[in-house]
Amino acid sequence: MRVLLSTYGSRGDVEPVVALGVQLQALGVEAVVCAPPDEEFAELLAGAGVPLVPVGQSARALTKSAPPPSSIPERAAELIASQFAVLPAAAQGCDALVATGMIPTVAGALSIAEKLGIRSVSVTFQQLTLPSPHHRPLAYAGRSFPPDVTDNQALWDLDAESNNVLFGEALNGNRASIGLPPVPNVRDYVVGDRPWLASDPVLDPWLEPADLDVVQTGAWILPDERPLPDDLEDFLGAGGPPVFVGFGSMPLHAATDAARVAIEAVRAQGRRVIIRRGWADLGLIDDQDDCFAVGEINQQQLFTRVAAVVHHGGAGTTTTATRAGTPQVVVPQAADQPYWAGRVADLGIGVAHDGPIPTVESLSVALETALTPETGARATTVAASVRTDGAAVAARYLVELINGTSDDRRALASDWRS
Template sequence: MRVLLSTYGSRGDLEPLVGLAARLRELGTEVRVCAPPDEDFAQRLAGVGVPLVPVGRSARALTKAAPPSSSMPERAAALIAAQFEAVAAAAEGCDALVATGMMPAAAGALSVAEKLGIPSVSVTFQQLTLPSPHRRPLEYAGRPFPPEVTDNRVLWDLDAESINALFGAALNTNRASAGMPPVDDVRDYVIGDRPWLATDPVLDPWRETPDLDVVQTGAWVAPDTRPLPPGLEAFLAAGAPPVYAGFGSMPMHAAADAAQVAVEAIRAQGRRAVVLRGWAGLDPRDERDDCFVVGEVNQQALFGRVAAVVHHGGAGTTTTATRSGAPQVVVPQAADQPYWAGRVADLGIGAAHDGPTPTVESLSAALRTALAAETRDRAAAVAATIRHDGTTTAARLLLDAVGRGR
């Protein structure tokens, strides 16, 4: 059996697919992954024996470029065209396709599966793209909702209109070139009849809605067996557990300031610091021996050995920190990150920073909450409730669906 996993986005969009790919391979399935051509993506997949089929531009380069929101339809058109080309070639001979990542990329990949007659499933790693009367949708840059509209159902209708305006023409142009009928509602097409929500039900509880049959599999996490760098091991062993600070693949426009603010706030609590460079290139430019700067690192191994985790609130980092039992401070930057910050605060396993730009004072206040004994006790208790079978559940569902189709 052969399965194609398709995504386009940041490291947080790729990492869950690494977990699912590894589990599928353990079950004897041939797997390939269509994703941006970033070197660290290819290396991460190679580590689990899965080839990367490159599609589109480098995700890191696109993130750093920070193009204006007005260019979104043009970028979506290029991305959808790349999906039709790369995914079509990669999907030949496949028995199933799993699509996730940015909305236009998923729409392109699912269209290819439809054209080839391959069973497909749409997956999201956060529930905020799934229409629900219980909450409002995320706003697209440059397309704010009218402030006077507060009814969630109306807002979701406006969300569908925005998605059609941004991506509909590009998708249907490519579908027409492939001899396929147009899609009237891009969002509904991508979500499908039975979308998968690959998140933990404790950390991200889905409230049932009569209009959507959601399958919550649990989070997809790949066991990471990479050792920590020797220098980091020595730093950890040289004193009390430090506080980790990192913002993953977020651009962070004032990266140097953010790093220095984090280090000073951590020092104010009498703690040492471990700083992740990430895509923002965080560098506190500090020569004191109570601060250690790392590049790529095994977060699963590291988070269990720190006093707290300061991060941007990506779904993957939030899940890893929660599983590890480390208290958290979430400094949300964009998109779904304020939601994850709220979940951390609601569960009592850390603090949600107010806004994307911390000061020494504001981050210090959040750290005091995270480092409190009751927060650590609560974080340990919640960690014990988090599921670890997400990739197994998803792999079995996928293989069973293919088997039934045959």
């Protein structure tokens, strides 16, 4: 049995797919990942023993270039074309294709599966891209929703229109080139009738609407067994638990000031700081010994050793911090990050910062709340309810679907009960 796992985006789009690949291999399935050619992704896949087929341009370069909203259709066309160029060969001999990441690349991947006549599954790592009467869709840059439209169904209709305008021409042009009919509704084509939601039910509870059958597997977590570096261990042992600050794959164009603000806010709480460089290239602002800078690191282990985590609100980082039982301050930058900030606040496990640009005062106030014993106790309680086997559940379910032994969610429900 062979499965192609297709993704395009930041580390938060790639690492969960690697986790699924590892679990599929444990079941004897040959798993191959199509992902951006970034060196960090290649190293991640090599370390997990999952083959990589590079597709498209560097995701980091695309993110840091910050193209204007007017160029979205052009950029999307390039990404879609890369899917049609690479995936047909990669998917040969596959029994299924699992697609996640950016909507235009998912649409391209699903089209290749359609052409080859193989089973496909569409996956999202948060529910905001799934039409529902219970929440509004995310707006694309340059295509904000009219302020007088508040009905969620009307907003989802506008979302479908935006997807068609931005991605429809490029997708259907490529589909025509391989003999496929046009897709009238790009968003609905990507979502399908039974999308998978690979997020934790406590952090991201799905409220079932009647017209969409969502399969929530739990978050796909890749276990990280790497030890922390010796110099970081020395820093951790030299004083009380520090506060971790990192913004993952967000470029943060005011990165120098962001580092200063974060470090000064943490110092105002009498705490030491660990700052992660990330795609924003954050760094130290002076040579005082209360700060330590890290690059790629085992966050699963590190987050259990710190007093609080200040981050951007990516799905993966939010899940990791929640699982660690560590209070959070979420400074959301874009896309789904305000949603995750809200979930952290609603659960009482941290603070949602108001807006993407913190000041020393605003971040210090947020940290003051996050560092209270009450928030810490709540974070510990919620951590005990976070599932860690979502990737294994998804792998077993996918194998049963391929084998034809399960065409509903009874097997999945059994996994959740076990």
